[in-house]
Amino acid sequence: MKPLIEATALQQLDPYSFTLIDARGFGNSRERYEQGHIEGALYIDLEDLASHTENAAMGGRHPLPNLNSFTSLLGSLGIMPDTHVIVYDDKAGANPAARFWWMLRSVGHEKVQVLNGGLQAAQDAGLNVTTDISAPPEATQYQIKHGFSGTADIEEVKAAAEDSSRMVIDVREIQRYLGQTEPLDLIAGHIPGAINVPYNTNMGEGNRYLSPEQLKANYAKVFGDVKPEQVIVHCGSGVTACHTLLALEQAGLTGAKLYVGSWSEWSRRNLPVATENGIIAPENK
Numbered sequence: 001m002k003p004l005i006e007a008t009a010l011q012q013l014d015p016y017s018f019t020l021i022d023a024r025g026f027g028n029s030r031e032r033y034e035q036g037h038i039e040g041a042l043y044i045d046l047e048d049l050a051s052h053t054e055n056a057a058m059g060g061r062h063p064l065p066n067l068n069s070f071t072s073l074l075g076s077l078g079i080m081p082d083t084h085v086i087v088y089d090d091k092a093g094a095n096p097a098a099r100f101w102w103m104l105r106s107v108g109h110e111k112v113q114v115l116n117g118g119l120q121a122a123q124d125a126g127l128n129v130t131t132d133i134s135a136p137p138e139a140t141q142y143q144i145k146h147g148f149s150g151t152a153d154i155e156e157v158k159a160a161a162e163d164s165s166r167m168v169i170d171v172r173e174i175q176r177y178l179g180q181t182e183p184l185d186l187i188a189g190h191i192p193g194a195i196n197v198p199y200n201t202n203m204g205e206g207n208r209y210l211s212p213e214q215l216k217a218n219y220a221k222v223f224g225d226v227k228p229e230q231v232i233v234h235c236g237s238g239v240t241a242c243h244t245l246l247a248l249e250q251a252g253l254t255g256a257k258l259y260v261g262s263w264s265e266w267s268r269r270n271l272p273v274a275t276e277n278g279i280i281a282p283e284n285k
Contacts, residue, residue, distance in 0.1 A: 003101060003249045004209055005086060005113040007125035015040060018084040019077060019137075022119075023049075023096035025089075025239075032090060038119070039128040041088075042077055042137070046096040046239065049073075049103060057268035060261035061184070061237035062099075064148050070103065071142045078137030081109060088115035088122065092207035094199060098242035102258065105249075106148045114246060117208045124206070152232045152257040154265060161193030166230040167223065168194040171244045172263065176236075179275030184236055185264050189273035189280065191234075197222055199240050202247040215251035229255030234262040 022037045024030075025046025033043045050062040051069070065073075079085060085104060089097040097114050104112040115121060123129055152160070160166040170190050175181045177196040182188035190196070201218070204210045210218070223231065228248060235241040238260035248256050267273065270282045 001111055001113065002212075003105075003113055003246050004116040006116050007121045007127060010086065010115060010122070011125060011127060018086050019079055021077065021085060021087040021097075021100065023087050023089050023100050025096045034131060034133070036119075036129045036131060038088065038122050039130045039132070040134055042134055044073065044077070044096070044100065046099065049096060049099050056237075056264045058261075058265070060263075060265040062239050062260075062264075064103070064151075064238075064260055067107075067144055067147055070107070071144050074142040075140045076136070078140050079142060080140050081143065083111065085109070085112040086115060087112065088118045090119045092118040092120065092203065094243045095239055098246045099239045102150075102242040102245055103148070106150050106258075107144045108146060108149075117206055121206065121208065150257050152259045154259075154261060154269065156257075157191065157232055157234070157259050157266070158271075160230075160232050161191055165226065167226045167232070168259075169222070169231060169233045169244065170194045170196050170263070171199040171233060171235045171241050172196070173198055173200075176263075179273070179277070185267050187267040187273055189267070189275040190263070191266055192272050192274040192279050194234075194274075195222070197244070199235070199243045199247075202244060209247060209250060212251050215247050216253065219248060219251060219253055223253075227255070228253040231256040232259050233257070234259035236262055237264045238262045 020041045022033055022041035023044050029045050051065045087097045087100050101112050101114045161168045170177050177190045179189035233241045233244050233256055241258055273280045
């Protein structure tokens with residue numbers, strides 16, 4: 001099953017053959033959902049996809065939830081291990097939708113797809129957008145076979161960033177990577193040795209993903225001789241990076257890992273920081 005589904009393909013599915021999830025975040029997410037969502041979509045918030053910590057230096061701003069919390073969330077949505085899950089957001093899949101897709105795949109759930117182009121694509125295709133709230137589904141008990149796989153911790157990132165046979169990709173905007181601005185975290189810059197491939201380079205017309213062939217060609221140039229399974233992807237807090245992991249999967253380039261803590265963790269750990277002007281040692285920050 002490809003990780004992306006087109007709105008036209010979604011229209012053709014039996015509505016009882018899948019569970020549709022509207023995943024949103026950042027501020028008034030519930031209000032935005034109530035103002036218009038695809039008919040039948042169940043709401044989740046980005047904060048449902050993270051644990052809550054007061055110390056972002058240990059795990060970043062959006063650390064993964066514990067498995068019990070995640071299984072409870074899946075159960076409350078009526079999701080079973082064989083459920084076909086389709087998820088979208090109002091950010092063209094760049095934020096909560098891609099994170100939810102990655103989390104499900106990480107615990108071994110195979111039948112999950114992201115709506116290419118998100119809510120806007122659904123509207124463009126004429127899918128019914130409503131303000132009616134769907135009744136909660138009958139709760140289930142989701143059995144997770146293993147914990148979150150495909151993650152890299154800060155020590156692995158340190159080693160990979162200094163290893164020519166590995167690669168660390170920072171998917172944030174170029175201005176944040178260069179240290180010109182930092183709207184969310186305490187220090188501007190990037191992990192020394194990480195390269196910048198902004199997540200929006202995965203996108204084409206209408207905020208849809210590029211074709212699998214184009215994505216594969218683009219990342220082949222980025223990777224060079226580095227194998228996909230030797231790649232670690234990060235962003236600010238481990239959310240938008242999932243957009244790039246989805247793009248890689250769509251291109252058939254499997255095995256890259258997510259650094260969940262991302263810049264929000266690294267920048268709080270008194271570690272070297274790189275900017276367009278060079279590397280700043282911890283004692284000089």
